[in-house]
Amino acid sequence: MLLLMTILTGILYTLLITGIAQLFFPTKANGSFIQNIGSELIGQKFVSDKYFWSRPSAINYNPLPSGGTNYSMTSKKLRDTTFSIENNFASKNMIYNKSEIPNEMIFSSASGLDPHISVQAAKLQIKRIAKARNIDETKIQEIITKLKEPRQFFVLGEERINVLLLNLSLDKISK
Amino acid sequence: MKTFDVIQIVLFFGALIVLTPILGKYMAKVFSGDFSDQLSKSYWNPIRYFRLFEKIIYKICGIKPNELMNWKSYTISLLVFNFIGFLFLFFLQLIQKWLPANPQHLGNVEVALSFNTAASFVTNTNWQSYAGETTLSYLVQMLGLTVQNFLSAATGITVILALIRGLKNKTTNDLGNFWADLTRSIIYVLIPLSIILAVMLVSQGVVQTFDNYTTVNTLEGAKQTIAVGPAASQIAIKMLGTNGGGFFNANSAHPFENPTPFTNFLEMFALLIIPMALTYTFGKMIGSVKQGWTIFIAMFILCIVGFAIMLYSEYSNNPVLQHAGIMEGKETRFGIMNSVLFANITTDVSCGAVNCMHSSLTPMSGMIATINMMLGEIVFGGVGAGMYGMLIFVILTVFIAGLMVGRTPEYLGKKIEAKEVKMAIVAVLAPNFVILAFTAIAVMIPAGLSSILNTGPHGFTEILYAFTSAAANNGSAFAGLNANTNFYNIMLGIGMIIGRFAIIIPVMAIAGSLSAKKIVPQSSGTFKTDSGLFIGLLIAVILIVGALTHFPALSLGSIIEHFLMLSGKTF
Known part of the structure; x- marks a missing residue:
């Protein structure tokens, strides 16, 4: 019985799903890769002023293995790192009112691989990127408008924007 | 709270409530053996093929579905089957x-970790x-995890049957016949639903491949090794079977396990639907749908109240941290509401999949997650397990009402x-004993304390939450705790086995003893078990037994942490 169930649910079922997946959704089933640059779904680390930055990550965007900080809400370490990330983000992006900075830009994600930031977080970085690349701010604004992902089916989840796709588009308009 | 939060909540629970009777009725038919006996003529009817598979399995394994078992042989079959799987x-x-299919050449797993993982999945x-x-x-x-995801869920269903x-x-x-029940729940319910869900997940970007991990050169020139694998097939049953063991470490927070808000919706839906539908199946099979809905409502109230407090x-x-709606340990695509909803239902339903890091929840919402589990996983609860756990509390409630x-x-x-009452008490006490006694041991010895990440009351909660x-x-998990040590692997493994089988055996004994009794006709003196009064009484008994047992422990952890947080203290 166990042997039969192992064959049925362990092998046949898994192979059936793999077959369907590879036949109908090959790109997605293999990890939504973009050439050899990365995966659309897996966030990357960006430090250069020329790029949009991703969220802070507990694992520094190294996916082996994935995970969050697991800091508690009363953690001194979390408070200290949060304040320094917030200050750094504000000064590098020339933001005077820190309360404009959206929450996700100063707190680490759960997977450490969050590919998205909020639209507000992207907008706050325009000034810095425009300066570093020496291009017009409106051009960057256009990219954001184009790549903005709405709530799925108008209701589900949150509005967001994919950082890697943003940066790939940036590279297309200016090297 | 935002308008969109409310819309999503209504949509989510609305869809579940609509589907509960549909799936419930279907399962009632499956488990009464209705489908096995009648032949469906249409080639387009999937039932025809399920039936074919069922017969083939009976034939190969020599199962005679009409050979009924008494409670002892049913229990022994179950235990032996689970032990061999283990x-x-x-x-x-x-x-x-x-062995093959190991493209990353991962080494053999250590003994203590193997024991823990085997106990955990069985x-x-x-x-x-x-x-x-x-x-x-x-x-x-x-072969190991996916299979046990199916079998452990099916085992839960056999016990409630x-x-x-x-x-x-x-x-x-x-x-009934254990082997027939097991086969039917896998063939007619778990596999078909898993196939549908897995395909939907892949269409959204969940990975399903046997390729190697890929190393890419990121836009800034760094190397990033991206893990892939046959994930979608396992994630589908992980949610439907209320199992919750992730393919990746970050579980359903990982973008490959849960890439879009829609997959998140599907995964949350999948983890609740079978336990919800089983309340209806229960009502249908005992001949009073109203009894099923009564239990559904009691569970639903506990679920919603907990969720409201967390939110x-x-x-x-x-x-x-001088912020509200903190995104630490949460993903942008889900936002606060979807993370909190997931955290609430996953602890209600004994699933344990996570899309946010529970350790970084606020103390109060972390406490609700802990209480959800301490109540004994009866707020819908695991597949089958939630329903029989709830019936234990029903027995206690009618007993207390009878005393009054x-x-x-x-x-x-x-x-x-x-x-029956003695057995019910054993089933209630066994997991509570594990929680309190094992936590007490862990906080007294260095092997227990050295695994803590966060100091202060949160560190205590990490241990309490684990047990x-x-x-x-x-x-x-409050995953700050490094549970991959010999001490925790062994203690947690034992805890899981007690928490599972020290309930199943008494429940089966109750089933055996009830079965042998005659049914007394209702009279004017019978306490109605499908009324609002009963729902109130049931909830009261659950809260008194479950929460008060743990109030001292909770006040040492989450409650004190909450007040220290309010006064701005850090650790």
């Missing part, structure tokens, strides 16, 4: 290095001491006597 998974990990806990992408080969994920038959039978000992707490200001009016308590016409999660067969 041994298989245990040894499979110990030798994975020499008991439907799916606690993760391992990190999927760096510990287990594809072969182990498929035996209990239902015990309630319905009139003076017989026959509780309120997450949106409140945290004086330490001085009348022999009855449930559905069955007299509840000393034996609660194990005893309740949930599997989620």
